[in-house]
Amino acid sequence: MNPEMKIIREVNIQAENFYNAAVKLGDHAAYTLKAQHRSQMTNLENIAESAFKATDILDYIKKQTARFTYWRQPFPEDKDANTGFGERLKDYLENQLQTTLVNICGPKRLDIGNTTDEDKQERRRIYLLLIRQFIRQMVVEYEYQVSLGNASPGGKKREA
Amino acid sequence: MLSNAQLQKIYLLSDTVLYPEAVSFMRKLVQDQECDPLPASQVAGLLSIAEVTRYDELHRFVLHQRDRNWPPSKRDIKTFYTAIEDVLSVMQRKRLKDEFHMMPDIQERSVIEARQELDELMARLAREFIQHLVAENGVLAALKAEERMKQRMNRR
Numbered sequence: 001m002n003p004e005m006k007i008i009r010e011v012n013i014q015a016e017n018f019y020n021a022a023v024k025l026g027d028h029a030a031y032t033l034k035a036q037h038r039s040q041m042t043n044l045e046n047i048a049e050s051a052f053k054a055t056d057i058l059d060y061i062k063k064q065t066a067r068f069t070y071w072r073q074p075f076p077e078d079k080d081a082n083t084g085f086g087e088r089l090k091d092y093l094e095n096q097l098q099t100t101l102v103n104i105c106g107p108k109r110l111d112i113g114n115t116t117d118e119d120k121q122e123r124r125r126i127y128l129l130l131i132r133q134f135i136r137q138m139v140v141e142y143e144y145q146v147s148l149g150n151a152s153p154g155g156k157k158r159e160a
Numbered sequence: 161m162l163s164n165a166q167l168q169k170i171y172l173l174s175d176t177v178l179y180p181e182a183v184s185f186m187r188k189l190v191q192d193q194e195c196d197p198l199p200a201s202q203v204a205g206l207l208s209i210a211e212v213t214r215y216d217e218l219h220r221f222v223l224h225q226r227d228r229n230w231p232p233s234k235r236d237i238k239t240f241y242t243a244i245e246d247v248l249s250v251m252q253r254k255r256l257k258d259e260f261h262m263m264p265d266i267q268e269r270s271v272i273e274a275r276q277e278l279d280e281l282m283a284r285l286a287r288e289f290i291q292h293l294v295a296e297n298g299v300l301a302a303l304k305a306e307e308r309m310k311q312r313m314n315r316r
Contacts, residue, residue: 053171055179059295066298072306121168124175 003110007126010104015133021096022134025089026141028075032085035146037070041139048135054093054127057135061090089138093131101127162280166262170281173260174288181247182292189243190300195236197301202237203294210290215282219248247289252282260285 001009033040047060065071065086072084083091105112105123112126113119162170189195198206202225209221226241256278257263264277 053175055175055292058179059291062295062299066295066302072302117169117172120172120176124172127175 006110007129010110011126011129011133014100014104014130015137018096018100018134019137021092022137023141024078025085025092026138027145028078028085028088029138029142030145030150031075031077032070032073033142037068038143038146040064040068040071041142045135045139048132051128054124054131057131058090058093061086061093065090093134097127097130097134100130162277162284166281167284169260169262170284170288173285174292178285178289179292182289183296185243185247186293186296186300189236189240190297190304193239195239197297197304198237198240198294202240203297206290207294210283210287213283215252215279215286218283218286219245222248244290244293248282248286251285251289252278256281256285 029041044057044060044064048057051057061071065084071086074081074084075088078088080088101123104110105114105126110126112122114123186197190197206221209218213221222241222245226238226245228238230238262281264274264281266274269277
């Protein structure tokens with residue numbers, strides 16, 4: 001298999017693995033942003049798709065978290081019921097997905113080193129692919145939940 | 161104009177070096193030294209200067225803000241600009257050559273061209289650092305405002 005195909009395959013395998021985490025964050029987004037702030041999700045997805053750097057996406061999440069209270073709103077269903085949506089999303093991308101990246105770049109998988117600039121650039125590119133995949137999945141879940149009117153914890157229809 | 165290879169290198173440095181450094185820079189000031197986050201007016205000014213001007217102009221702006229006679233209530237702004245001037249100066253004098261390996265090659269071009277390239281490189285690097293720093297500043301400012309609000313609510 002050529003190297004590019006290997007990378008695509010690994011990213012897709014990881015997308016299966018982090019699907020549940022993306023769904024949970026999508027539910028959190030539906031709870032806090034509701035249908036009213038859909039543009040927040042579409043903008044995030046656009047930024048993720050067009051960004052040259054992972055930190056452009058992290059900076060965007062931080063800016064929105066600082067600017068809007070709904071980005072800082074926790075999800076009562078989450079085990080960490082004190083952490084807001086933006087902080088949770090940023091933590092996942094910065095920590096969990098970085099761990100995923102380190103694992104798939106290891107010698108038994110993609111075997112991409114971490115010393116030369118070429119290797120570091122390749123890792124950076126794969127990290128961006130992982131982030132994009134994660135955000136896509138999260139936004140799909142968000143859209144699904146708000147389309148059903150399920151913007152309350154547990155997926156129950158929100159009472160008026 | 162910077163080459164594609166130079167831009168790629170800057171993106172790499174931004175993601176792997178400047179971002180974590182900007183985060184710890186802001187946390188050190190706000191959490192360890194208990195400074196107030198940079199106010200919105202300063203953030204807007206610094207960002208707009210960083211986005212549009214040459215590095216020497218940005219550096220002059222930082223020096224000007226550092227050396228202003230700030231009233232005691234705004235001493236944290238002076239602390240911020242003093243710290244950022246240190247970071248930028250070390251980056252230009254030392255790190256660009258020794259750590260980032262991005263010093264323009266003087267043998268292949270005139271001194272003026274090399275200086276221009278150096279200015280462009282520093283402008284891009286400083287911009288990346290400032291953008292990360294401003295994003296972290298926003299989060300810390302929002303947290304601080306929420307804490308103050310909670311304290312006020314508890315007092316009632």
